[in-house]
Amino acid sequence: MFNKDMYELGNNRSVIRELFEYGKLRARELGEDKVYDFSLGNPSVPAPREVNDTIKQLIDTVDSTALHGYTSAQGDLSVRKAIAQNLNNRFASSYSENDIYMTCGAAAGLAISIKALCEADDRFMILAPHFPEYTVFVKSAGGTPVTVPFDGDFQIDFDALSNAITEKTKAIIVNSPNNPSGVIYTRETLIKLSNVLNEAATKFGHPIFIIADEPYRELVYDGAEVPFIPAIYKNTIVCYSFSKSLSLPGERIGYLAINPVCDNARELYCAVMGAGRALGYVCAPSMLQYTVAKCLDARPNVCAYDENRNLLYNALSEIGFKCVHPSGAFYLFVKAPNGNSKEFSERAKKHGLLIVPADSFAAEGWVRIAYCVSKDMILRSLPAFEQLYKEYV
Amino acid sequence: MFNKDMYELGNNRSVIRELFEYGKLRARELGEDKVYDFSLGNPSVPAPREVNDTIKQLIDTVDSTALHGYTSAQGDLSVRKAIAQNLNNRFASSYSENDIYMTCGAAAGLAISIKALCEADDRFMILAPHFPEYTVFVKSAGGTPVTVPFDGDFQIDFDALSNAITEKTKAIIVNSPNNPSGVIYTRETLIKLSNVLNEAATKFGHPIFIIADEPYRELVYDGAEVPFIPAIYKNTIVCYSFSKSLSLPGERIGYLAINPVCDNARELYCAVMGAGRALGYVCAPSMLQYTVAKCLDARPNVCAYDENRNLLYNALSEIGFKCVHPSGAFYLFVKAPNGNSKEFSERAKKHGLLIVPADSFAAEGWVRIAYCVSKDMILRSLPAFEQLYKEYV
Numbered sequence: 001m002f003n004k005d006m007y008e009l010g011n012n013r014s015v016i017r018e019l020f021e022y023g024k025l026r027a028r029e030l031g032e033d034k035v036y037d038f039s040l041g042n043p044s045v046p047a048p049r050e051v052n053d054t055i056k057q058l059i060d061t062v063d064s065t066a067l068h069g070y071t072s073a074q075g076d077l078s079v080r081k082a083i084a085q086n087l088n089n090r091f092a093s094s095y096s097e098n099d100i101y102m103t104c105g106a107a108a109g110l111a112i113s114i115k116a117l118c119e120a121d122d123r124f125m126i127l128a129p130h131f132p133e134y135t136v137f138v139k140s141a142g143g144t145p146v147t148v149p150f151d152g153d154f155q156i157d158f159d160a161l162s163n164a165i166t167e168k169t170k171a172i173i174v175n176s177p178n179n180p181s182g183v184i185y186t187r188e189t190l191i192k193l194s195n196v197l198n199e200a201a202t203k204f205g206h207p208i209f210i211i212a213d214e215p216y217r218e219l220v221y222d223g224a225e226v227p228f229i230p231a232i233y234k235n236t237i238v239c240y241s242f243s244k245s246l247s248l249p250g251e252r253i254g255y256l257a258i259n260p261v262c263d264n265a266r267e268l269y270c271a272v273m274g275a276g277r278a279l280g281y282v283c284a285p286s287m288l289q290y291t292v293a294k295c296l297d298a299r300p301n302v303c304a305y306d307e308n309r310n311l312l313y314n315a316l317s318e319i320g321f322k323c324v325h326p327s328g329a330f331y332l333f334v335k336a337p338n339g340n341s342k343e344f345s346e347r348a349k350k351h352g353l354l355i356v357p358a359d360s361f362a363a364e365g366w367v368r369i370a371y372c373v374s375k376d377m378i379l380r381s382l383p384a385f386e387q388l389y390k391e392y393v
Numbered sequence: 394m395f396n397k398d399m400y401e402l403g404n405n406r407s408v409i410r411e412l413f414e415y416g417k418l419r420a421r422e423l424g425e426d427k428v429y430d431f432s433l434g435n436p437s438v439p440a441p442r443e444v445n446d447t448i449k450q451l452i453d454t455v456d457s458t459a460l461h462g463y464t465s466a467q468g469d470l471s472v473r474k475a476i477a478q479n480l481n482n483r484f485a486s487s488y489s490e491n492d493i494y495m496t497c498g499a500a501a502g503l504a505i506s507i508k509a510l511c512e513a514d515d516r517f518m519i520l521a522p523h524f525p526e527y528t529v530f531v532k533s534a535g536g537t538p539v540t541v542p543f544d545g546d547f548q549i550d551f552d553a554l555s556n557a558i559t560e561k562t563k564a565i566i567v568n569s570p571n572n573p574s575g576v577i578y579t580r581e582t583l584i585k586l587s588n589v590l591n592e593a594a595t596k597f598g599h600p601i602f603i604i605a606d607e608p609y610r611e612l613v614y615d616g617a618e619v620p621f622i623p624a625i626y627k628n629t630i631v632c633y634s635f636s637k638s639l640s641l642p643g644e645r646i647g648y649l650a651i652n653p654v655c656d657n658a659r660e661l662y663c664a665v666m667g668a669g670r671a672l673g674y675v676c677a678p679s680m681l682q683y684t685v686a687k688c689l690d691a692r693p694n695v696c697a698y699d700e701n702r703n704l705l706y707n708a709l710s711e712i713g714f715k716c717v718h719p720s721g722a723f724y725l726f727v728k729a730p731n732g733n734s735k736e737f738s739e740r741a742k743k744h745g746l747l748i749v750p751a752d753s754f755a756a757e758g759w760v761r762i763a764y765c766v767s768k769d770m771i772l773r774s775l776p777a778f779e780q781l782y783k784e785y786v
Contacts, residue, residue, distance in 0.1 A: 001599060001657055002664040003534075006509045009667030017466060024465075046457030056449055064439030068641045072417075073410060104497055104645070104674070111673025116399045133670065140671035141396075206394060248461045250679025252497070264394055271395040274402030277526065278533035279672045280504025281497070285681070286643025 005139075014132055015360050016040060019345075023354045030352075036381035038369045039354040041179065041330065043247040045305070045372075048298040051246055054291045067290065071283045073273060075102025075255070079293040083255055086296040091228040099260045101272050102284035104252035106215045106241035110173070111137045113211050113237050113256060115275035116268065118143040122170040124211075127156060128362035129180050129333070131213070134173050143170070147362045154183040154324060154333075156193060165200045171209035172197070177216040177226060180361050180368035181333045182326025184220065187227045194233040207235045207263045215241040215254070216329040218299055221306050224327040230259040237268075242292050244330075247300050253288040305330045308371040308378055315382050316369075319389045330372040333358070337392035339365045347391065351384040398532075407525055408753050409433060412738075416747045423745075429774035431762045432747040434572065434723065436640035438698070438765075441691040444639055447684045460683065464676045467666060468495025468648070472686040476648055479689040484621040492653045494665050495677035497645040499608045499634035503566070504530045506604050506630050506649060508668035509661065510563050511536040517604075518557055518565040520549060522573050522726070522756035524606070527566050536563070540755045547576040547717060547726075549586060558593045564602035565590070570609040570619060573754050573761035574726045575719025577613065580620045587626040600628045600656045608634040608647070609722040611692055614699050617720040623652040630661075635685050637723075640693050646681040698723045701764040701771055708775050709762075712782045723765040726751070730785035732758045740784065744777040 013021075019039035027035045058067055074080065080097035087095050103109040110133075114124060118141040125146050126134045135145040146164050151157045174193070176185040185193075197208045212229045217240070220226055230236040241254035258269050283289075312332050317323050322335040334355075336344035341357035345367055348355050358366040371378065406414075412432035420428045451460055467473065473490035480488050496502040503526075507517060511534040518539050519527045528538040539557050544550045567586070569578040578586075590601045605622045610633070613619055623629040634647035651662050676682075705725050710716050715728040727748075729737035734750035738760055741748050751759040764771065 002510055002661055003508065003512055003668070006664040006667035006671060007660060009670050010509075010663035010665065011667070013466075013666070014670070020463075021465065040463065042458070042462050044458060047461055051461075052452045052457065055452060059445045059448060064445065065435070065437060065640065067643075068440055068444075069435045069643045070413075070433065071643055072414065073406075104678075107675045108673040111671075116395055116403075118396055136670055137673060247458065250460075250462045250464055250676060250682075252675060252678050267400060268395055270403035271399040272403065273406070274399035274404070275396070277402050277407070277529055278399060278504075280501040280530060282500045282645060283643060285497075285645050285678045288678070 009136065016356050019354045019356060033380070034352050035354065036352050036377055036384060037354045038371070038373060039356055041244070041370050041372060042249055043244055043300065043372050044374055045247055045301040047247040048295065048300060050298050051248065051291060051295050054294045055287065058287060058290055062290070067287055069286060071286050071289060073276060073283055075100065075284055076286070076289050079289045082293040082296060087257060091231060093228070093230060094260055095257055096260065099258045099265070099269065101256040101258070101269065101276070102289055103254045103256055104281060104284050105243055105254045106213055106239045107133060108252070108281060109239035109241070109254055109256045110134065110211065110213060111140070111279060112272055112275045112281070113239060114138055114143065115141045115279060116271035117170050117209060119170070121168055123166060123168045124170060125161070125164055125172040127172065127174055129154070129178065129358055129366070130173065130175060130362055131179050132360040150363070154178070154181045155185060155189045158192060158196065162196060165208070167204045169200065169208055171211050173211045173213060174229065175213040177220060177328025179216065179329055180331045180356070180358055180363070181324050182329045182331050183324065184224055184226055184327045187225065190227050190229060190232050197233065210236040212236055212238045214238055215244045218245040219302060219305060219330060220328040221302070221309060222327065226328065234259055235262045245300060246292065246295060246298060248288070251285065251288050253284055253292055304375070305372060308373070308375055311375065312369065312371050312378055316385060319386050320393065321389060330370060332369040332371055334367050334369055336365050336367055337389065341365055341367050348388055351388050353381060353384050353388060402529065409749050412747045412749060426773070427745050428747065429745050429770055429777060430747045431764070431766060432749055434637070434763050434765060435642055436637055436693065436765050437767055438640055438694040440640040441688065441693060443691050444641065444684060444688050447687045448680065451680060451683055455683070460680055462679060464679050464682060466669060466676055468493065468677055469679070469682050472682045475686040475689060480650060484624060486621070486623060487653055488650055489653065492651045492658070492662065494649040494651070494662065494669070495682055496647045496649055497674060497677050498636055498647045499606055499632045500526060501645070501674060502632035502634070502647055502649045503527065503604065503606060504533070504672060505665055505668045505674070506632060507531055507536065508534045508672060509664035510602060512563070514561055515563040516559060516561045517563060518554070520565065520567055522547070522571065522751055522754040522759070523566065523568060524572050525753040543756070547571070547574045548578060548582045551585060551589065554589060558601070560597045562593065562601055564604050566604045566606060567622065568606040570613060570721025572609065572722055573724045573749070573751055573756070574717050575722045575724045576717065577617055577619055577720045580618065583620050583622060583625050590626065603629040605629055605631045607631055608637050611638040612695060612698060612723060613721040614695070614702060615720065619721065627652055628655045638693060639685065639688060639691060641681070644678065644681050646677055646685055697768070698765060701766070701768055704768065705762065705764050705771055709778060712779050713786065714782065723763060725762040725764055727760050727762055729758050729760055730782065734758055734760050741781055744781050746774060746777050746781060
């Protein structure tokens with residue numbers, strides 16, 4: 001009676017959302033202090049003060065019908081100009097307002113990019129470990145997702161990548177800093193990726209696009225470099241979100257940046273406009289568009305995440321867990337002691353610990369612990385982690 | 394290289410958006426007072442004062458990470474409860490929070506509903522005259538749009554409707570108060586529609602859903618009744634938006650209400666959740682969710698629209714134009730004097746008048762004049778309308 005794929009998708013909610021809902025329920029039952037919810041990438045630091053100040057100021061100074069009215073489908077002109085300028089200042093790029101398309105967050109940006117690119121039977125490569133929704137967006141657009149495994153350092157397994165590329169490969173989704181591993185792809189990795197893609201493009205006679213999912217760009221530690229991919233590989237679409245950089249994940253605000261020097265850039269922008277229409281996006285939320293344009297240099301309190309990162313990485317390593325040392329984002333990637341991440345996550349639940357098995361991230365045997373939580377909760381959770389570990393030794 | 398359908402869709406922007414962009418450009422070139430832009434359904438009355446007051450109050454009293462954080466995919470629980478309660482109070486319905494799904498406006502709600510329902514080769518009937526994007530959403534979901542013509546009173550041509558229904562008919566999209574005609578479907582029309590659909594459902598052995606697109610529900614004049622369709626026909630999905638009722642079109646906030654007594658209501662809700670995921674909707678904008686939940690009984694200044702309606706209807710009729718008398722929404726539907734709406738719209742442009750030819754609304758020979766504008770602009774535009782009319786007599 002309904003679309004079966006949609007029903008299945010709605011019925012089998014993402015494992016993250018499932019845990020998040022479970023956590024809400026348990027917290028209502030047992031009390032918030034009995035649940036250690038590490039499930040969701042929901043920023044724990046407040047939005048920078050200037051975000052709320054800007055919203056209030058806009059309300060006080062801008063006419064209501066302008067502030068809350070439709071913008072152009074691609075986003076308000078002045079907002080797109082401000083974003084292009086900001087990118088150019090930071091990355092010596094040459095974006096104009098005509099290359100920026102405002103979106104309802106990075107998820108919308110990804111869904112729109114994939115829908116814009118995807119022709120019948122197209123293949124989209126996805127670098128593991130990866131956010132599970134990538135496969136949802138690719139399948140929904142009629143494409144085939146092809147997962148490319150990671151190497152021992154959570155960089156790219158290039159042999160596997162080369163083998164995975166075919167004539168039907170349209171794009172590859174790259175997410176760095178990475179959710180769930182916290183790893184940043186090095187410049188060396190990205191240059192090698194660029195070479196492989198350029199070679200394949202020449203061989204098959206059509207470009208292969210990089211879709212760069214970059215919500216964690218500003219969340220890096222120890223001064224780590226996040227290379228700007230369009231500067232390394234021209235056929236790149238950046239999907240940016242202010243969810244993490246301004247702690248606004250619920251507000252659904254971000255943008256697509258189409259590299260102006262990419263192949264057929266104007267036609268691609270057109271296809272993006274069409275895909276936005278087809279998916280029901282009229283425009284990105286207007287007041288938030290105006291707000292982020294005035295807060296482009298604001299940053300969240302990364303120090304708080306950094307403190308959590310060190311605290312949790314050190315404590316869990318000391319307990320005995322094998323952890324990936326994260327350079328960015330706010331996830332700690334941990335090996336399930338017996339290699340069975342689902343069993344491990346289930347057992348953790350009994351200790352009140354909500355951690356995400358990474359099977360659906362194409363990283364069997366690993367779990368993701370989101371440390372965008374209060375330091376206090378981490379401290380209170382450590383005995384539970386210790387108890388949990390003891391069950392395996 | 395890209396998806397051709399998406400490229401075409403992006404390249405052939407909706408005629409409304411095209412005129413809107415043209416108007417912006419012309420206003421920059423000639424000055425705002427030289428352009429009479431009647432193209433877009435962008436509310437001209439400000440949001441009720443309590444909307445902006447509520448936003449400020451939320452910022453001052455709610456923790457930033459909660460206010461701007463992810464809500465559940467289907468929307469915040471308390472928000473859904475408030476909306477269900479409000480519907481039940483107004484329409485003696487029995488919605489619960491589990492029947493409400495928050496959306497990024499009505500367009501998202503429509504795209505999601507159609508994607509949730511559509512199986513291979515399904516047909517979606519669309520009552521003319523209709524918003525052009527309906528066909529975009531149906532095609533994007535893989536379905537076939539089938540337009541059903543209107544009768545002499547802009548109600549439903551029931552002979553045509555009966556002929557259009559086949560075994561593959563999954564749903565019918567109903568928009569009342571209607572964009573573009575301003576007509577409200579009478580209770581009599583809706584009961585007749587219900588009977589036809591029930592008969593067909595029995596004949597073909599599966600339900601046929603009504604997708605009720607209701608952004609204009611609160612915009613009615615002279616105390617006209619807008620019958621609540623789920624009370625007449627159980628298999629109804631309501632797509633509501635606060636775009637017009639709270640003058641917030643740019644903010645993209647609305648909801649789907651799945652009638653709890655419809656066939657397989659829980660499964661349908663599941664399919665809606667899945668479709669939301671597939672289209673890239675993570676949640677509806679969070680702060681706006683909390684805001685509308687506190688403003689459910691707020692109304693826009695309908696009097697301003699009513700004044701415009703009477704002014705424009707009377708003036709244009711007096712000039713000689715044939716106009717449909719609108720009972721709701723904020724559109725005046727006018728017959729092109731020579732029956733060629735595109736030529737008429739082009740000619741109107743030369744007089745600075747931006748009016749939408751309704752061919753793409755499946756109403757050839759008519760144009761739509763959006764009177765959600767300043768009264769002053771209407772007054773200033775009247776000599777131009779008079780000049781324009783003279784060119785035809």
